[in-house]
Amino acid sequence: MAPARTPPIYTSPQDAANAFYQAFEARDIDAMMATWADDEDIVCIHPGGVRHVGYEAVRHSFEQLFTGDSKLVFRLDQVVLLETVGLAMQSAVEHVHAGDETQRGIAVATNVLMRTPSGWRIVCHHASPTPAVTEAPVAGPLH
Amino acid sequence: MAPARTPPIYTSPQDAANAFYQAFEARDIDAMMATWADDEDIVCIHPGGVRHVGYEAVRHSFEQLFTGDSKLVFRLDQVVLLETVGLAMQSAVEHVHAGDETQRGIAVATNVLMRTPSGWRIVCHHASPTPAVTEAPVAGPLH
Numbered sequence: 001m002a003p004a005r006t007p008p009i010y011t012s013p014q015d016a017a018n019a020f021y022q023a024f025e026a027r028d029i030d031a032m033m034a035t036w037a038d039d040e041d042i043v044c045i046h047p048g049g050v051r052h053v054g055y056e057a058v059r060h061s062f063e064q065l066f067t068g069d070s071k072l073v074f075r076l077d078q079v080v081l082l083e084t085v086g087l088a089m090q091s092a093v094e095h096v097h098a099g100d101e102t103q104r105g106i107a108v109a110t111n112v113l114m115r116t117p118s119g120w121r122i123v124c125h126h127a128s129p130t131p132a133v134t135e136a137p138v139a140g141p142l143h
Numbered sequence: 144m145a146p147a148r149t150p151p152i153y154t155s156p157q158d159a160a161n162a163f164y165q166a167f168e169a170r171d172i173d174a175m176m177a178t179w180a181d182d183e184d185i186v187c188i189h190p191g192g193v194r195h196v197g198y199e200a201v202r203h204s205f206e207q208l209f210t211g212d213s214k215l216v217f218r219l220d221q222v223v224l225l226e227t228v229g230l231a232m233q234s235a236v237e238h239v240h241a242g243d244e245t246q247r248g249i250a251v252a253t254n255v256l257m258r259t260p261s262g263w264r265i266v267c268h269h270a271s272p273t274p275a276v277t278e279a280p281v282a283g284p285l286h
Contacts, residue, residue, distance in 0.1 A: 041223050043234040043253070050274055051236065051251045053223060080184050080196060082257065082266055084229035089255045089267055091186040093194065108194045110186070110253050110269040112232045114225065123225055124232055126253040128271030131193055 007034040009119035013081065013088035016113050016120040021074045027066040033059050037114055037121035045126045047107050071099035076109075088113045088120070094127060106132055150177040152262035156224065156231035159256050159263040164217045170209040176202050180257055180264035188269045190250050214242030219252075231256045231263070237270060249273055 010016035016035050023031035036042055036058060044058040045051050052061045073096070080091040094107040112124035153159035159178050166174035179185055179201060187201040188194050195204045219235040226232075233254040239247040255267035 041225055043223055045251050045253075045271070045273070048272070048274075051221075051234070053221070053234075078194075078196070080186055082184060082230070082255075084227065084257070086227035087225070087230035087232070089230070089232075091194070091196075091267060091269075108188050108269070110188075110255070110267055112225070112253070112255060114227070124234060124253055126234075126251070126269050126271070128188070128269070129191070130188070131191075 005030065005034075007118065010035070010121070011119060013083055013090060013113040013120050016122060017090050017111055020111070020122055020125070021076070025071070025073055027071065029059070029063055029066055032062050032066075035122050037116055037123050039123065041123070043124045043126070045128070047105075047127050047129050072104065073097040073099065073101075086115050087123075088115075093130070106130055148173060148177075150261065153178070153264070154262060156226055156233065156256040156263050159265060160233050160254055163254070163265055163268070164219070168214070168216055170214065172202070172206055172209055175205050175209075178265050180259055180266050182266065184266070186267045186269070188271070190248075190270050190272050215247065216240040216242065216244075229258050230266075231258075236273070249275055 010019060020035040023035060038055050040054045042055060042058055043051060043053055044061055046061060052058050075095040076092040077095060078093045082089045090111040092109050094109050096104040096107060098104055107127045108130045109127040111122060113120050114123045153162060163178040166178060181198050183197045185198060185201055186194060186196055187204055189204065195201050218238040220238060221236045223234040235252050237250040237252050239250060241247055250270045251273045252270040254265060256263050257266045
């Protein structure tokens with residue numbers, strides 16, 4: 001059994017967000033969950049999926065994702081970052097590729113990060129599919 | 144021409160979020176935009192649509208939505224609120240109905256609000272369709 005790793009302390013929201021995507025690409029569940037706040041109010045929404053609330057539910061959702069065969073690679077584009085002393089928001093367009101470089105699709109992601117006693121941690125990841133173009137008529141089925 | 148309304152000051156994130164949904168239901172573009180921060184970094188994603196960034200782009204997206212015939216009614220469920228002194232996050236399940244009470248669908252929404260000199264204002268609204276059930280396999284096409 002490998003020795004337990006000491007959770008890293010992320011000193012900026014960007015560091016925590018970068019670590020999130022690195023853990024996603026590495027399919028490393030412990031590294032992934034070290035980027036999240038250990039809180040019952042954390043929220044995770046994968047593209048087209050249901051909302052997961054709470055540390056255990058979020059962990060379970062990533063465990064399910066990481067059991068699949070496909071390795072994913074993320075390239076973030078058009079990043080918007082808003083930061084205050086205690087909470088930060090990162091909005092980005094995610095270009096998602098499979099490990100063999102084929103494009104899986106484009107998503108928009110809203111990541112919310114909180115400064116905790118253990119450094120910056122993610123409290124919300126909301127990703128959803130988006131059209132490839134940057135300008136299109138607003139015609140969603142809901143709003 | 145009606146006299147210009149003085150923009151309201153929302154003293155809590157919840158007040159601003161409530162005003163957002165009231166303006167959405169009333170299809171009142173001025174009331175809607177009074178809930179947003181007047182900033183080039185605000186972000187709005189309607190379900191299935193592209194990301195709109197900046198006050199003018201966000202205003203234009205709501206103008207397009209409000210020209211349609213269908214009046215929408217929102218009922219928020221399972222609300223999670225995280226609040227710090229300067230920034231807050233509201234996550235909710237949106238049950239969207241048409242004015243005639245028929246259900247249009249269910250969305251998950253992440254709203255981020257910032258405390259500005261003019262009170263709490265929205266800086267991000269990200270809504271996306273979600274399955275009706277609360278537990279389902281994670282099998283989105285992207286992640």
